[in-house]
Each structure stands twice: as structure tokens, then as C-alpha cells.
Amino acid sequence: TKYVWLDVDPGHDDATAILLAVHTPNIHLLGISTTHGNAPADCTALNAARCLLAFAAPNHIRVHPGASKPLLRPAKHDPEIHGPDGLGGVEGLPAADSPEVLARFAQDDSGATVRALDGMARAVKEAAAAGRRVTIVSTGPMTNIALFVAVYPDLLEGVEEFVFMGGGVGMGNRSAVAEYNIMCDPHAVQIVLDAPVKKTMIPINVTHTAIVTRQIHAQLLSPGTSLDNGTESLPEPATNLRHTLSTLISFFADTYKSTFGFNDGPPLHDALTIAYVSQPELFQTSRKRVDVELGGTHTVGETVVDIWNYQSCDDTWGAGGKNCQVAQSLDVAGFFDLFLGCVSRCDSV
Ligand code: BDR
Ligand code: CA
Numbered sequence: 250t251k252y253v254w255l256d257v258d259p260g261h262d263d264a265t266a267i268l269l270a271v272h273t274p275n276i277h278l279l280g281i282s283t284t285h286g287n288a289p290a291d292c293t294a295l296n297a298a299r300c301l302l303a304f305a306a307p308n309h310i311r312v313h314p315g316a317s318k319p320l321l322r323p324a325k326h327d328p329e330i331h332g333p334d335g336l337g338g339v340e341g342l343p344a345a346d347s348p349e350v351l352a353r354f355a356q357d358d359s360g361a362t363v364r365a366l367d368g369m370a371r372a373v374k375e376a377a378a379a380g381r382r383v384t385i386v387s388t389g390p391m392t393n394i395a396l397f398v399a400v401y402p403d404l405l406e407g408v409e410e411f412v413f414m415g416g417g418v419g420m421g422n423r424s425a426v427a428e429y430n431i432m433c434d435p436h437a438v439q440i441v442l443d444a445p446v447k448k449t450m451i452p453i454n455v456t457h458t459a460i461v462t463r464q465i466h467a468q469l470l471s472p473g474t475s476l477d478n479g480t481e482s483l484p485e486p487a488t489n490l491r492h493t494l495s496t497l498i499s500f501f502a503d504t505y506k507s508t509f510g511f512n513d514g515p516p517l518h519d520a521l522t523i524a525y526v527s528q529p530e531l532f533q534t535s536r537k538r539v540d541v542e543l544g545g546t547h548t549v550g551e552t553v554v555d556i557w558n559y560q561s562c563d564d565t566w567g568a569g570g571k572n573c574q575v576a577q578s579l580d581v582a583g584f585f586d587l588f589l590g591c592v593s594r595c596d597s598v
Contacts, residue, residue, distance in 0.1 A: 251409075251526050252277050252381050254372050256315070256365070258286025258389030259296040260335055261501040262519040265588070266388050266414075267297065268494075269523035271306045272591035276527055278306075279372040279383065280355065282313040282365035285324045286389035286433060288335030290317035293389070295345040296336050298353035303342045303493060305598040311355035315365025316392035319434035327429060330504045338500030341493035365393045366400060373407040382409035384526050388519035390430055391415070395437035398444045410447040412526055414519045416539070416552030417453040418575065422509070426542075427550030428453050435541045435550045442539055445567035449525060449574040450539060452552065455532070456518035458579050461498050463514065465585055469592060470495050488596050517588070521576075524584050531580040531587075538562045539573040
């Protein structure tokens, strides 16, 4: 079993990462923190709570709201891809202002909200007391994780690994070379990359292979369906959950088509982090030196991956070392088996 803390900015694909984190059998989800990113921080926190409710997560899994802005740069949201509130077009979620959504935020004994850093620190301390280490997964800008590294260096021994979706090897999606999550808070990412903890980066080179095709969309709506040719209409949703996920995929497919020209379907970027934690054998990885461009005129937010090992780095995971495993490829069929299995398990709760 892997003990996981999940930091997210939901976000359509973040929502699928939450679904996997809750319903993957060998993952024990300890808690969720949220960050500015795809939408403003108040929206992403509410969205995480809406997802926990819609995905029948056990009641002890709570939302811990985190950073509302990056360390240095102004906040940058992405309504073009995710809609103004981060989960545009998704039907069947509880309303953001419903009492059960607010009740999903973590509270201390006095009724005050427990925020991201405190929640993460408590989870790592409690796990350590039980002889366990925590995998901290990030699917948005890394401000909360950088603050955790800076504020709690003594707790880093209790972190098994940082796993993050972000960056690209020689490619970007929000500039020619910068991927969105890294571009939002590049300084935070460099702080995390310099931390003496194992790291795995899932870049867009790999996430762009996890496409929800019409064939997979059909199976999502109704298990066992197969479209014989691309022109058939999609089946009716077998359950409310499947309807919700179908509206999520359709909205994301439309924005990925209009913004990036993805014609076959949208990539489920963020869900790959949980797939990696659960089944690392689905990925090929290679350990490299990775830094972030912090000052370039055209390249700020680029992940600089030393693929030819130009720098002489030691074997540590921190500042002087080959600091990061970089995912190179994915067993796409294996990933979608895991994804559809989680949907079925969620359906039968
Ligand atoms: C990343 O940016 C966001 O749009 C997604 O949620 C994902 O985390 C992909 O570049
Ligand atoms: Ca995200």
C-alpha cells in the first residue's frame, strides 16, 4: 500500500486524479490540499470537495485549502481550458455553495479550517509515527509543496517521493517551451527539485499519449461497449457517475480541440501521477538532472532536462544530483484499464 497526499487544482484532469486516488486498491489517500492554478484558489478548493462527494470518498478524506498565489509571479488561471470555475461543463456535481461541500473542508477542534501546510505536515508526522512514509503527489502549480519543503525540512525524511505532473522535454503547452503547471510557479518547482527527496516527473511528452478516444469514452459511458466505426453515436450513460465523467471528458475534449487541435480526445495528464504511484511498471523512466528556467526572456518555466548528462551530477536527489526520474513512456492500455476499473469500483460503492 502507498500512503498518498494529493495536491491539486481541479481542473478536469485533476478530478480524474482524485477519482483514481480514492478508488485505486493499493493507494491509501490521506488527504487533499488545493492550490491556485486552473482556477482561483477558492474555486479549486470547493471543486476538490465537490469531487470527493461525487466520487463517494470516505468521510475522513478532507480538503485543505492552500496557496492562493505563486511565490513570485502573479497568479495565472486557465479558463480557456477548464472554464472560469475550473470544472466547466461538468454535470452532476454538488453545487459549490451547498453545505455538504463546505463541510468537507478539514477542521480543527475549534472549527477552524486546517490549511494545506498544516494538513501535509500532520499527515507526514502521523505516518512516521506509524513507521510509514508518504508519497506527495502534485497535479498543479507547486507552491504548496515548495512551502512544505521550506517550512518543514525536518519532515522530508518522512516523504517517500514527490511525484508531479508537469513540464516537458523540449516542449511546452503554455509557451513554446513551458508547460502550464511549471510556468505558473517556476520558483516553487526549483525549490522542490533541489530538495533531497526522490522525485518523479510526468511530462506532457508522456501525458499526451493518454488520450480519451471515443472508444474509451464509450466504455466509460457503458462498460463493455465497443464502437465498430468512428461514426456511431456514444451509448447512454449507465449510471449518474458515468454521466458526470462523460460531461467532464466532453468539455475537456472540446477545449483541447479548439485550443491545441487535439482531434482524437483530451489527454488525462494528472491521472497519470496516481497510476505511476500505484503501478510504476506502466512507465519507463530515466533519471536525469532537471532544472527550471527562471529568468529567460522566451523560456521562463521551461524544464531543462539534461538528457545527455552534460552536467557531472552525483547520485543524490538534491541540488548537486541527478535529481529527478523523468517518465519516458506509458503503457496506455494498462493505464486505461486502471482508470475504467476505478470508475467501476466507484460505481459500486
Ligand atoms: C496541466 O495543466 C492543467 O491544465 C492540467 O490540469 C494539468 O495539470 C497540463 O499542462
Ligand atoms: Ca492540474
